[in-house]
Amino acid sequence: MAFVLKNMQILDLTFQNNRHFLEQIRLKLYHANSASQKPLIWVAYANAPLVLNAAIVHLITLPSHAAQQLKNKILDLGFHRFYIHLPQHQQAISFTLCIGPLDKTLAQIQSSFNIIFANSEVKGWSSFTASQLSRLCLAPTTTETIHNTVLQMSICHEPQAAQLKQAGFQLLQKPDHPASSNDSIFNQTNAPVSWFYHPFFKVKAKTPALCNLHVSQLPRVIVVGAGLCGAITAYLLAQQGLQVTVLEAAKQLGAGASGLPAGLIVAQNNAGPGLAYFTRQGLWATCQLLAQLGLKEGQDYDLSGVLEKKLRANKNQESTSPIHEVQAKQHWHELAGWIQAPVLIQACLDHPNIQVNFEQELHKLEEVTLNEKTKWKLLINNQTQLEADAVILTNSTGINSLLKNSAIDWKHDAFQGIAGQVTWAKWPSPFAKSSLKSFKPEPTVLPLHPVNGWGHLLPQVPITDKKQNTALYWLIGATYQPLNDFNLRSCVKVIFSEALTQSSHQANFNKIHDLLGPKTVEHLQASLQFNHSLLAWQGIRWVSRDRYPIVGQIKPQLYVCSAMGSRGLSLAALCAQSLVDSLLGYALPISHSDFKRLHPLRFI
Numbered sequence: 130m131a132f133v134l135k136n137m138q139i140l141d142l143t144f145q146n147n148r149h150f151l152e153q154i155r156l157k158l159y160h161a162n163s164a165s166q167k168p169l170i171w172v173a174y175a176n177a178p179l180v181l182n183a184a185i186v187h188l189i190t191l192p193s194h195a196a197q198q199l200k201n202k203i204l205d206l207g208f209h210r211f212y213i214h215l216p217q218h219q220q221a222i223s224f225t226l227c228i229g230p231l232d233k234t235l236a237q238i239q240s241s242f243n244i245i246f247a248n249s250e251v252k253g254w255s256s257f258t259a260s261q262l263s264r265l266c267l268a269p270t271t272t273e274t275i276h277n278t279v280l281q282m283s284i285c286h287e288p289q290a291a292q293l294k295q296a297g298f299q300l301l302q303k304p305d306h307p308a309s310s311n312d313s314i315f316n317q318t319n320a321p322v323s324w325f326y327h328p329f330f331k332v333k334a335k336t337p338a339l340c341n342l343h344v345s346q347l348p349r350v351i352v353v354g355a356g357l358c359g360a361i362t363a364y365l366l367a368q369q370g371l372q373v374t375v376l377e378a379a380k381q382l383g384a385g386a387s388g389l390p391a392g393l394i395v396a397q398n399n400a401g402p403g404l405a406y407f408t409r410q411g412l413w414a415t416c417q418l419l420a421q422l423g424l425k426e427g428q429d430y431d432l433s434g435v436l437e438k439k440l441r442a443n444k445n446q447e448s449t450s451p452i453h454e455v456q457a458k459q460h461w462h463e464l465a466g467w468i469q470a471p472v473l474i475q476a477c478l479d480h481p482n483i484q485v486n487f488e489q490e491l492h493k494l495e496e497v498t499l500n501e502k503t504k505w506k507l508l509i510n511n512q513t514q515l516e517a518d519a520v521i522l523t524n525s526t527g528i529n530s531l532l533k534n535s536a537i538d539w540k541h542d543a544f545q546g547i548a549g550q551v552t553w554a555k556w557p558s559p560f561a562k563s564s565l566k567s568f569k570p571e572p573t574v575l576p577l578h579p580v581n582g583w584g585h586l587l588p589q590v591p592i593t594d595k596k597q598n599t600a601l602y603w604l605i606g607a608t609y610q611p612l613n614d615f616n617l618r619s620c621v622k623v624i625f626s627e628a629l630t631q632s633s634h635q636a637n638f639n640k641i642h643d644l645l646g647p648k649t650v651e652h653l654q655a656s657l658q659f660n661h662s663l664l665a666w667q668g669i670r671w672v673s674r675d676r677y678p679i680v681g682q683i684k685p686q687l688y689v690c691s692a693m694g695s696r697g698l699s700l701a702a703l704c705a706q707s708l709v710d711s712l713l714g715y716a717l718p719i720s721h722s723d724f725k726r727l728h729p730l731r732f733i
Contacts, residue, residue: 248284278325350521528544547670634663680704
């Protein structure tokens with residue numbers, strides 16, 4: 130059977146200043162056969178930083194606040210993933226913009242494309258470019274050329290034509306070729322020269338992606354863990370038409386770190402250049418996920434901006450000065466805010482292709498090979514066996530013991546558990562309505578927007594309880610307690626003593642005291658005089674030794690997406706999307722080298 134991608138993937142090397150992109154999109158959709166319409170995956174290239182024009186920004190699926198910020202955002206070197214939804218065409222376009230030197234950028238793309246738009250006069254074209262393009266073509270598996278990659282050259286000089294022929298491209302001679310008769314892109318006036326990839330040498334066939342099975346043979350995918358990573362991963366797979374089963378060891382959603390009532394979504398500028406880049410890219414991925422799920426801004430999340438305060442000692446002060454007396458370097462994150470993680474998780478798992486099974490603790494995995502195809506048997510609750518074509522582990526707390534029980538090679542000290550507590554409480558309604566609005570966003574009073582730095586403050590979050598009553602809450606935190614004992618790290622939840630809980634409350638108040646001053650602490654504590662007690666969220670956040678997430682394949686058809694630490698809301702969507710695209714054989718939202726940096730076996 131010929132290797133045919135489920136989605137139509139297009140590589141556009143002619144994208145520069147957005148001149149032809151919108152017209153190509155319009156023509157492609159206008160003339161598409163609605164009966165065989167395929168979602169588009171469009172990967173575009175530009176050689177220098179640019180700003181997306183207003184027409185494209187208008188089409189990108191982002192919350193209104195995020196879209197407004199994108200209009201003035203300079204897209205720097207690297208990969209940038211966006212989603213374009215055209216309801217009138219019932220189409221969704223995955224759009225990835227790659228910016229950088231041509232050959233270096235092509236080397237970072239690992240996928241196969243149905244159509245390639247190119248121009249031999251593009252800046253950076255070399256003799257190596259043609260071979261790079263051939264690497265990105267569908268490998269022919271039959272003598273027919275209908276499924277071969279088509280290369281459209283708007284300008285092709287003789288030297289470049291010779292390079293293309295040497296790389297395995299053949300000039301399209303017949304005007305009645307299926308590509309030219311059924312697709313309007315190839316029937317434009319003064320149409321460019323078309324080539325198709327049909328090399329004269331033998332090409333190793335590429336392994337079909339998981340999604341290329343017939344719809345009646347959709348494999349069973351099991352996601353272990355119904356936390357933030359598990360829910361988003363399951364949703365992205367379900368969006369591709371796969372049937373997904375989610376196994377959760379607890380009795381309810383968000384039993385681990387993802388159960389935090391609300392958390393920050395903000396770029397981490399002080400996390401090092403690599404992690405800072407990931408959080409910036411992850412921010413856009415999360416914003417687009419919020420829009421796709423239809424979550425309500427101001428209720429389920431709020432991109433009100435976040436003030437980051439980095440405390441640093443004054444050069445004229447001695448290092449022994451109290452921390453609240455040192456200078457604070459401030460940075461305002463315009464596109465940032467808070468998200469209610471439980472709401473996001475529930476929205477992802479509400480997809481009709483997802484089935485969630487609770488109290489299903491996975492104890493052991495067994496790899497089975499049948500007819501050269503790998504499957505996995507799962508031992509649930511030490512008695513029930515399930516079978517899956519692919520397993521994705523997102524249950525950070527149980528991964529170490531699970532892989533050890535399954536005799537799967539794994540560096541057990543790759544993970545580190547960080548126990549933590551967030552302090553939160555309800556604002557009394559009269560107090561919040563009368564006094565809260567009178568405060569000015571100054572460091573000495575309660576700000577109206579979140580603050581991050583030495584600890585963090587979410588001043589107003591509307592949270593709905595099980596009885597569907599909504600009230601405003603404030604949240605401060607968080608404490609960090611490394612867990613060095615392996616047995617403790619294997620626990621589902623750290624059991625905090627009453628004394629430790631109270632000391633953690635005080636530690637969180639001390640952080641806000643240092644960050645925003647004593648008046649803010651006094652104001653928060655004043656709310657407790659209205660018969661509202663302090664609440665504590667306690668759990669474990671899992672990080673890797675090098676603080677990068679752990680995402681990728683451990684063994685054939687066995688994957689992991691974990692170790693987001695305290696940056697889960699900023700990183701989970703990007704990491705889950707990268708894993709799903711890799712699993713399905715699609716173009717990644719990040720570069721290949723960046724994806725390798727997340728590889729789960731990098732510590733071995």
